[in-house]
Amino acid sequence: MARSFFRKAPQFWEKRGPTALLLWPLSWVYGLVLRIRKLIQDLGLINRQAVPVPIIIVGNIRVGGTGKTPIVIALAQRLAQLGWQPGIISRGYGSSAQTQPVQVRSDSDPMQVGDEPVLIAKRTHEQFPIWVFPKRQQSIKALLKQSPEVNVIISDDGLQHSSLSRWPAREGGRDIEFVVRDGRGEGNGFLLPAGPLREPANRARDATLQTESSNSNKSGLSEEYFEGRRTFALVGTLDTPYQLHHPENIQTLAQISEQYLPDQISAVAALGNPQRFFAALQKQGVTGKWIPLPDHASYTQDFFNGIQSQCILITEKDAVKCAAINDERIWVVPMSLHLPNDLIDWVQSILQRPDPHRYNL
Template sequence: MSFSFFRKAPKFWERRGPTSLILWPLSWLYGLILRARKLVLDTGLIKQKPAPVPVIIVGNIRVGGTGKTPIVIALAERLQQLGWNPGIISRGYGSSSQLAPLQVKSDSDPALVGDEPVLIAKRTHNQFPIWVFPKRQQSIRALLKQSPNVNVIISDDGLQHTGLARWPAREGGRDIEFVVRDGRGEGNRFLLPAGPLREPATRERDATLLTAKDSAHKIGQQEDYFQGRRAFSLLANLGAAYQLINPNNHQTLSQIADSYLPNKITAVAALGNPQRFFDDLLSQGIAGKYIPLPDHASYTPEFFEKLNAQCILITEKDAVKCAAINDERIWVVPLSLSLPDNLAEWLQSILQRPDPYRYNL
């Protein structure tokens, strides 16, 4: 199910009020549809063929981005260090109409395959096979046919994709479901359209990945959300910025803060949660004008020409859509994310389990 209509979260999603309460009957109806769909799957009337290799799903229950893409990159790189050969699949949000799975490379057109898969390919220097298609089972088959050495697949999103059969780790299998949660949490905790949730916050999952800076403190306080659930805090850091038209030209964020007056710096972000990027910049001493745009928004040279700034800061996700833009003022701020050792060890222990399908299907 597509939720592209909600590319920019309305404010009433964050707390309950008159608007969300008026829309609540529609949320109840949506929840009824979800329960009916789950019931059909639980009865086994629809036969699903599992993937021949373990699948790690990195998703969110909240509409809009919660920081999944850096996690997918970090997971692929860490699994490779552990001796695995990962492949990556994605729906390819914003991609053109496709009739079959497409392989993504760093020079692929974001309009054709989506901005996030191209970002993953660029950041990982095409080390991992990446395929996009809304029907993820078909992507898996295409990926494994092209790269038969792949022995674990990471799905960028897909928690709500019922066509992707899996045996979650919590049930003794090797497939893993991660729910990514950022500082916004679940807002008013209503389902769409009264709230931001694609499914209830109580959904089962193997683990929650927390990207908010104060997540460790919340876990320590045993917030209700974390009761009885495995959760890992992930630390993200902004790196030195590089010039869009000359990636070999770098400036640290401290140098940018010292070189330009705040009223001459503009930061632009088309993310699910652009405020997090702006907050991270501010914590690094970058004050200026912040322009949030809807997630996956595209850019034109005219857009940047109208900005009254000497320095324009954008994310790497935005940069993949700006390849045709020649503006020396634009600097790209990379974000790196590290996985805690206990997460890597837990992953390894799950993936090394024997294939449960071999004995149960």
């Protein structure tokens, strides 16, 4: 729900200024609700059905995207190379209201199932079953019924989904909870609505996946809660752009920067952290006009008609929402993510553990 209110992160979330301090009492109330909910869970007052296969949750504690979806794609592909048969579930943020789980295809309507699940299906060429529904337990049941060969499930987000039963690796189980963290860190460190956090920054986690060097220390926040925690640094790279409706037409970012003047290049991104895309372009020598939009924003022909540039660069996540756009100026910039071998080795060692539910439930 928080994401629907804050599609674009307000600036006061990044430092402890007057506005954040004014809203802090509401954050305290929100934190109290979280503590009560955790107490109910710890007392076993909610009966949660165990999932028969391991679950890997790739989530975040900060509202807005931190780069989870590329990790889900890379993780599923690497596990498949090692002989696992992954399935993927997602809430399908931005999708229309659904009454039951829906399987996602590469040609699914992103307005119906969400832009990120469609991106996953396209990037993986439908190699893995992907199901979306706000109630993840129902998505898992539908996925396993349709694809009983699946032996590990990757959840795109879901750390705060209390009904999703799991036994994390840190407790001796084989389910894994990843917290994805980007260069913004935890902002001012406050919970919603005074800050960007959906739960405290010191939440337990099996590992932190760092997608960028954090600059959170600029706000004076301590990072002591990372001491002794398993952390993996992930490196993403921009690949060769292709024309939106003619993917066989490609040109490198170097060719784009040589062909067009900076004032004739625009880059558009509807992400949780669009500045990450713009910064990556700049590192590749591409400069121009940056147009950040709220996460999951939709596109129209009129929007692109209003951009006075000869070349428009967009992300793959945005591209799945541009099927009806007819504009030869639009080029899609893919991104690849490298997962370190020590991360994959550790994940596989956890997945190979005996099922703890079989002996303890």
